[in-house]
Amino acid sequence: MSILLDLMGSAIDEGYAEAANRKGIHPPTNPTAVSKPSAAPKPATSNRWVPTRTTIAAAVVLAMAGALFATAAVATHRGNAAAHRDQSQLVQQAKLQTTATDSLQQQLTALKTQVDAARSRALSVTDKGGVLLTQIKDLEPVDGAVAVDGTGVRVVLDDAPASNVAGNDGSGVILDSDLQQVVNALFVGGAQAIGINGQRLTTQTAIREAGGAILVDYRALSPPYTIDAIGPSTLGATFQSSETAQLFVTEHQLYGLGFTVADHQRLTLPSAANVVVHYAQPLDSQ
Amino acid sequence: MIAALALAVGVVLGVILHPTVPVGLQPYLPIAVVAALDAVFGGIRAILDGIFDDKVFVVSFIANVLVAALIVFLGDQLGVGSQLSTGVVVVLGIRIFSNAAAIRRHLFRA
Numbered sequence: 001m002s003i004l005l006d007l008m009g010s011a012i013d014e015g016y017a018e019a020a021n022r023k024g025i026h027p028p029t030n031p032t033a034v035s036k037p038s039a040a041p042k043p044a045t046s047n048r049w050v051p052t053r054t055t056i057a058a059a060v061v062l063a064m065a066g067a068l069f070a071t072a073a074v075a076t077h078r079g080n081a082a083a084h085r086d087q088s089q090l091v092q093q094a095k096l097q098t099t100a101t102d103s104l105q106q107q108l109t110a111l112k113t114q115v116d117a118a119r120s121r122a123l124s125v126t127d128k129g130g131v132l133l134t135q136i137k138d139l140e141p142v143d144g145a146v147a148v149d150g151t152g153v154r155v156v157l158d159d160a161p162a163s164n165v166a167g168n169d170g171s172g173v174i175l176d177s178d179l180q181q182v183v184n185a186l187f188v189g190g191a192q193a194i195g196i197n198g199q200r201l202t203t204q205t206a207i208r209e210a211g212g213a214i215l216v217d218y219r220a221l222s223p224p225y226t227i228d229a230i231g232p233s234t235l236g237a238t239f240q241s242s243e244t245a246q247l248f249v250t251e252h253q254l255y256g257l258g259f260t261v262a263d264h265q266r267l268t269l270p271s272a273a274n275v276v277v278h279y280a281q282p283l284d285s286q
Numbered sequence: 287m288i289a290a291l292a293l294a295v296g297v298v299l300g301v302i303l304h305p306t307v308p309v310g311l312q313p314y315l316p317i318a319v320v321a322a323l324d325a326v327f328g329g330i331r332a333i334l335d336g337i338f339d340d341k342v343f344v345v346s347f348i349a350n351v352l353v354a355a356l357i358v359f360l361g362d363q364l365g366v367g368s369q370l371s372t373g374v375v376v377v378l379g380i381r382i383f384s385n386a387a388a389i390r391r392h393l394f395r396a
Contacts, residue, residue: 012328012331012332012335012385012388013325013328013332013342013346015339015342015345015346016328016332016335016337016338016339016342017337018342019337019339019341019342020336020337020339023339052340054339054340054341054344055288055340057340057341057344058289058292058329058340058343058344059288059289059291059292060292061343061344061347061348062289062292062293062296062326063292063293063295063296063299064296064347065293065296065322065325065326065347066292066293066294066295066296066297066298066299066300067296067297067299067300067303067305068296068300068315068318068319068322068351069296069297069300069319069322069323070296070297070298070299070300070301070304071300071304071305071307071315072315072316072318072319073300074300074301074304075307075312075315076316
């Protein structure tokens with residue numbers, strides 16, 4: 001306790017009182033008490049002011065203090081500015097790379113269309129090839145290799161508004177597991193093709209989280225998350241009666257989490273960005 | 287008068303020259319500033335109490351700044367740097383506050 005009492009009691013350096021005692025000035029006994037008007041005697045200096053060595057030293061030290069304050073302020077300001085500049089540069093780079101990825105994606109889609117056309121031509125020459133082509137055409141929509149359209153359901157998930165209580169502590173934020181649950185419930189409900197924010201899901205697509213952003217097929221998405229599912233006309237009703245949907249309805253009412261489900265007569269899903277064949281090899285290469 | 291002038295000259299010099307602080311010393315700059323503020327407020331209060339002494343001010347200023355930086359440096363070496371700097375800021379902050387309160391009482395008698 002005594003350390004704390006010392007702290008509260010003698011805020012002023014005791015050296016001043018001692019120096020005053022040496023010089024014969026009596027400081028106020030209680031340093032925190034309100035001093036009487038007469039209790040502020042003039043320092044024991046002569047009428048003519050003569051700078052002594054210690055006065056000059058005090059002035060120099062005060063100048064140092066001023067320089068210290070200014071330096072600290074400038075350094076802090078500079079640090080903030082540098083951090084801001086770095087951040088905006090990173091954002092710019094990320095945007096640039098995203099644009100580059102988008103244009104590459106377009107090239108890929110165009111090339112894929114060419115490959116598909118070439119394959120169709122090659123296979124339609126023989127009967128066996130024709131059968132194979134039919135098989136491919138059946139499997140492609142499920143695999144995500146081609147763009148599809150049809151009746152379906154659009155589920156929109158969004159974070160709770162920041163003004164909401166749940167929005168402040170992070171509990172009102174949509175997580176990767178939320179998207180996984182919704183996607184799984186839609187597949188259970190009979191969905192044949194699903195896309196999140198325009199990213200088509202395949203059997204190999206990962207929905208995961210990295211650094212607070214949700215990655216679907218390694219593309220970072222930002223809320224709101226629109227999940228389009230193409231399936232039978234009963235898909236919407238089946239999904240809405242599922243446990244997952246019930247849970248989200250409750251959270252929507254309690255925390256203001258965005259959750260809407262709507263049936264659509266015609267939804268279009270793009271083809272998946274990368275359909276990689278792991279095991280099959282062209283016959284020629286063997 | 288001369289004190290205010292010296293302080294102003296220091297600030298102007300700092301802004302104009304903006305000396306670069308070595309990277310190793312940068313963590314101790316804020317602590318040094320708080321310690322310097324404490325010494326300056328203590329000095330102002332001593333002037334108002336009529337017991338100001340140049341030598342005490344010079345010594346207390348330099349010693350405060352160095353000791354505060356040293357404590358934080360020691361804390362960094364021990365792995366409790368942020369906690370110790372919080373402690374230093376709290377202690378010096380309390381002192382600055384009570385000195386400011388005493389100065390206020392002197393100036394406004396309230």
